[in-house]
Amino acid sequence: MLGALLIVFREVIEAGLIVGIVLAATRGVPGRGLWVSAGVAAGVFGACVLAVFAGGLSSLFHGSGQELFNAAILLLAVGMLTWHNVWMARHGREMSRELKAVGAEVVKGSRSLLAMAVVVGVAVLREGSEVVLFLYGIAAQGGATTMGMLAGGALGVVGGAAVSALMYLGLLAIPAHRLFAATTGLITLLAAGLAAQSAAFLQQADVIDVLTTPLWDTSRILKEGSTVGRLLKTIVGYTDRPDGLQLIAWLAVVAMMITLMRLVNPKRPAAMVGSLAVPQAAE
Amino acid sequence: MIRTFALLVVFAALCACSKGGTASGSPPIPLLLKEHRFTPAEITVKANQAFALEVTNADGVADEFDSDSLKREKVIAGGQKGVVRVGPLAPGRYPFMGEYHAKTAQGAVIVQP
Numbered sequence: 534m535l536g537a538l539l540i541v542f543r544e545v546i547e548a549g550l551i552v553g554i555v556l557a558a559t560r561g562v563p564g565r566g567l568w569v570s571a572g573v574a575a576g577v578f579g580a581c582v583l584a585v586f587a588g589g590l591s592s593l594f595h596g597s598g599q600e601l602f603n604a605a606i607l608l609l610a611v612g613m614l615t616w617h618n619v620w621m622a623r624h625g626r627e628m629s630r631e632l633k634a635v636g637a638e639v640v641k642g643s644r645s646l647l648a649m650a651v652v653v654g655v656a657v658l659r660e661g662s663e664v665v666l667f668l669y670g671i672a673a674q675g676g677a678t679t680m681g682m683l684a685g686g687a688l689g690v691v692g693g694a695a696v697s698a699l700m701y702l703g704l705l706a707i708p709a710h711r712l713f714a715a716t717t718g719l720i721t722l723l724a725a726g727l728a729a730q731s732a733a734f735l736q737q738a739d740v741i742d743v744l745t746t747p748l749w750d751t752s753r754i755l756k757e758g759s760t761v762g763r764l765l766k767t768i769v770g771y772t773d774r775p776d777g778l779q780l781i782a783w784l785a786v787v788a789m790m791i792t793l794m795r796l797v798n799p800k801r802p803a804a805m806v807g808s809l810a811v812p813q814a815a816e
Numbered sequence: 817m818i819r820t821f822a823l824l825v826v827f828a829a830l831c832a833c834s835k836g837g838t839a840s841g842s843p844p845i846p847l848l849l850k851e852h853r854f855t856p857a858e859i860t861v862k863a864n865q866a867f868a869l870e871v872t873n874a875d876g877v878a879d880e881f882d883s884d885s886l887k888r889e890k891v892i893a894g895g896q897k898g899v900v901r902v903g904p905l906a907p908g909r910y911p912f913m914g915e916y917h918a919k920t921a922q923g924a925v926i927v928q929p
Contacts, residue, residue, distance in 0.1 A: 536919065587878060588893035596899040599890055608826065663880065666891060667916045670877030673894075733887050737901065745903040757884045773884065 534678075534685035540667060541689025542696075543763055544660040548576070549697025550767045551656040554723060555649045557704035558617070558716035565646050572650035576657025583658065584665040600738035603659070607731035610655040613648040614724040615790060618717055620645050622794040664690070717794075719768070725786040726770020729779040736778060744777030844870035844899055849879060849892070852917035860926045864904040869925075872897045879921065883912035886925065 552569065559565040583590070590598045664686070671682045707715050735741045752773040755762050765771035770783055847869045848855045861867055871881050873892040881900055882889045885908075892898040907929045914921025 540916070540918075584878075587891050588896045591890070591892070591896065591898055599898075605826070663891070663915075666878045666880075670879070670894075670916055673877050736903065737888055737890075739901055742903075746906075752884070772887075774887065776887075 534681040537667075537671065537682040537685035538689040538692070541664050541686045542693045543760060544664050545690055545693025546696050546700075547763060547767045548656045548660040549693055550700055550764065551723065552653050553697050553701035553704060554716065554719050555653055556701055557707075557712065558621075558720055559646060559649055560705070560712065562646060565649070568646035568650045569653050572653030573657050575650070576654040577661055579654065579658040580661030580665050583662040584669060587662070587666065594738075597738035597740075600734045601740070604731045604734035604738065604740075606655045606658065607727045607734070610652045611724045611728050611731070611786060613651045613655075614720050614727075615786075615793065616648045617645050617652075618720055618724075618790055619793045619797055620648075621713075621717070623797040721787055721790045722769045723767070724790065725783040726766065726768070728782040728786040729770045729772065729775065730766075732778045732782040733772075733776075736776070741778060744781070747774040747776050748780060750774050842867065844868035847871045847923070848874060849881075849914055849921060850874040852879070852914060852920045854912075854914070854921055854923035857923045858926055859923070860928060861905070863907045863927050863929050866904050867902055869900045869902065870897055871900060877916075879914040879916045881912060882915040883910060883925075885910040886912060888912075889915075 552573065555572075556565070556569055559569070587599070590602055592598060594601055668683065668686045671679055671686065704712075704716070704719075732741070736745055750773060755765070755771070755773065757763070757766060757771065757773040762771060762773065772779065775783075845859055845861075845867060847859065849871060852875060859869070869881075871890075871892055873879055873894055873896055876894045878891055878893045880889060880891045881898065886900075886902055886905075888900050888902065890898050890900055902925070905925070905927045907927050910925040910927065912923050912925065
């Protein structure tokens with residue numbers, strides 16, 4: 534039962550951490566709870582569908598269907614996160630000025646919220662499909678330990694959600710005038726990590742064959758598969774044996790984010806934080 | 817709308833690029849997962865040669881072939897086969913596992929110089 538609990542717990546916090554970052558980044562934007570919830574629901578639904586069709590997906594594209602699908606949705610999430618950061622860099626100042634016009638504020642906020650809902654959906658889809666397959670496997674096998682393991686799985690979901698909520702509250706503890714810069718940074722690192730993961734899947738699928746040699750090995754210091762390692766993997770894209778392509782993908786996304794944000798708003802993002810903090814409704 | 821279309825184009829391009837078969841051209845190495853155990857539990861290959869593992873999941877339920885050191889993770893549905901291509905490796909020991917049954921589903925790839 535403990536084994537099932539741990540497996541499910543780790544998958545849930547990987548998705549929950551992303552949900553928490555998204556919620557912190559959209560704090561104050563009206564209706565974001567609905568959009569994020571819709572993203573989670575879509576992700577759960579998608580996870581069930583994906584679990585059902587896992588076999589069929591795998592056999593597509595010379596057996597690389599799963600890897601290509603993972604690479605594609607991870608890149609989609611990178612795109613959405615980039616769009617959010619760029620959009621906030623451009624419109625953050627306008628949003629605070631025009632918050633008097635409620636209609637305009639809802640429209641302006643909701644486009645960014647759609648992008649965030651997609652990010653949340655992708656994260657829940659990725660981790661959720663593994664949870665669904667794992668729990669279904671337990672249920673299908675039957676036997677004396679089934680109820681115990683399913684209970685462990687359920688506890689893992691609850692525990693994972695609870696820890697994710699704690700991490701979100703931790704983010705909220707950041708003072709309002711620093712929250713924007715902090716979440717912009719978190720989103721940048723999150724996107725860079727997802728890009729590095731996508732690069733690994735592309736190599737796994739043999740789409741890209743170059744730069745596959747690991748550059749360094751920190752598995753003695755922190756194993757990527759450990760709970761802390763996996764959390765770090767989600768937050769900053771930590772991997773204990775990164776290869777050249779992953780490093781390039783990581784750096785390229787960070788560089789791209791900074792460049793695009795500077796292009797749409799030459800003022801440093803931190804300078805706009807004050808304008809956002811003023812009309813923030815208390816959460 | 818444009819974003820979705822762009823993504824589909826990228827996805828299609830990626831699929832068009834994906835190569836069939838193993839990178840090295842040699843036949844895949846069979847790996848059986850039955851009763852949540854791998855057979856053979858240890859696979860020996862030569863260094864700096866790409867190869868492929870053909871994992872047959874003879875159990876009724878899905879499992880995930882997962883190896884941090886090989887940087888491969890792949891879900892294999894019950895009763896199905898999955899091919900895991902692995903790039904040229906430096907000598908060493910690379911453990912892998914069936915993540916959903918990690919207590920018993922353990923194995924390693926031993927790479928010899």
